[in-house]
Amino acid sequence: MTTARRPGTTRSAATAATTALSALALLWIIALLARDDPSLAGAALGSAVWWGTAVTLVLQSAGLLWSPHRATAALAWTAVLSVVLAGVFPGGLFTVTALPVLVAAFLAALTAPWRGVRWWALGSGVLVAVGYFANGSGEGRSDGAALATQAVLQAALVVGLPLLPASMIAAQRATRAAQQETLAAVTRERDAKIGEALALERAAMARELHDIAAHHLSGISLMASAVARQTASAPDEARSGALQIREQSNVILEDLRRLVGLLRDVGPEDRGVKTLATVPGLIETARRTGARVDFDVRSDERRDPGAGISPLGQLAAYRMVQESLTNAARHAPGAHCVVTVDDRDPRRLRLTVRNAPPVPRARPASRGTGFGIVGMRERASLIGGVFDAGPTGDDGWETCMSIPRESHDLPERSA
Structure with missing residues (x-):
């Protein structure tokens, strides 16, 4: 059974291998130049100094194999090895050890929190400066002040310089991650x-x-x-x-x-059966909230408006008026509304809720989800009715529902 490598492990291995090969290639080039440069005496290919430096570079690059969560430890590891090399094999090849330290500093700032990186970076910078100073002293340099200044600059360049771009990249990543998390949270809340x-x-x-x-x-x-x-x-x-x-x-x-479902108790309110007879009470409740609502019943006076309308149809009518008034209050606050019940057709009952445009300086609420219109249309479909909604010519809004009557309940039923 094979086990797939994690992406982080593969990237660490590739980074370590690339760093080692680049450092060894640079070390080989310097060894070739040592033939013509007296200042690089002792750095010839195959010498003890050369081999000691090569081993140090490999060990420094191996530290980059550690997981991203230990990137700060890898930075300290590369800096310590450079100090060890300066103490054992001082010479012109010491500068090459700055490459793994630079890569480790970049990775540490890229993957680790800044609170921890700053102290590790400061300590590693001190080690790099100490190693540079020790290497210069081992080469016989006696200008201590100048050597100390160069050591500090070396530490700033090797450790401090890569922190800047890495920190910017890490900040961008954190920002994108926060945005994605916020979007996911908003999506979960909406769902x-x-x-x-x-x-x-x-x-x-x-x-x-x-x-x-x-x-x-x-x-x-x-x-x-x-x-x-x-x-x-x-x-x-x-x-x-x-x-x-x-x-x-x-x-x-x-x-x-x-309509089949499980009976669940969602609260003590709104328990009564809703019919056309309860619509005036609904309108009165809306008026008490400050809404301007008129109620117009158009009937031939030979039957009750609810005659021939099934209980499910009367419920759909009540919910249609309720949702329409709610939408008007949300999207056109202060607008005048008219609820019309047209009972003149012996076969169908027609309900219309029309609101004028919102009053000036009114602030409509959010656009909403649109489920209210969908719900009203589904209710109309359940009872074999027809529902329609849309804007009016004067920038208002109108909802209409046509509900069929049950012929066996009509007073003028034929024998």
Whole structure:
């Protein structure tokens, strides 16, 4: 069974190998130049100094194999080895050891937190300066002040210089990571809110369906009792009652097929069955919040507006008015609203909620999710109705729902 290497391990190995090969290539070039440069005496290829420096470079590069979480330790390791080389084999090849230290400093600033890097970088810089000073002293230099100044500059260049670009890159990475985390958090919050809203809506619809089913079943129970009493004395009426029971049973089965869910208690409020008769109370509640809402009922005065409208249809009408008034308050605060119930068509009931444009200097709320329109359209589809919404010619907004009547409930039902 093979185990895939982690990306961080592969990058560390590639960095260490590249650093070692580059340092050894530079060491080889310096050894070639030593043939013509008397100042590099003793740095010839194959000499003890050369081999000692080569081993030091390999060991320094091997420190880069440590995990990114130990990049500061790798920086200290490369600096310590340079001091050891300066003490054992001082010479012109010491400068090559600055390459692994530079790479280690860059990696440390790139991967480790700045709070820890600054102290490790300061300590490593001191070690590099000490190594440079020891190497110069081992070569026989007697200008201590100048040598100390050069040692400090060497440490600043080797350790301090790579910290600047690495810190900028690390800051950019941290910024991108923070932005991605913020985006992920916003996405999770949005999904949670949508899930909560859907759960509450489903629970409310399930509770309301229970109430509707109870309404139908109560009627079925009463009709069944009447049929039981009329079976012997009035068989024709019993047969008619049985057909009505069958019709009511089909209605409730259809409602159950349209909307099935688990009954869940989402709170003590809003427990009553919502019908067209409760719409005036809804409008009055909106008026108490400061909204300007007019209620217009257009009827032929021969029947109640709710006649022939199933309980599920009346619930859809109530929710349509409720959601429309909520949207008007959110997107057009202060606008005048008109709720119209048109009962003149014997086959359909039409509801319209129209709001004018928002008043000047009003500040609409956020745009919202758009689920309100979707919910109203789905409710209309469940009852076989039609829903439409859109802007009006005067920059207002209008929602309309057409709800079919159940013919067997109409007063003017034909025989």
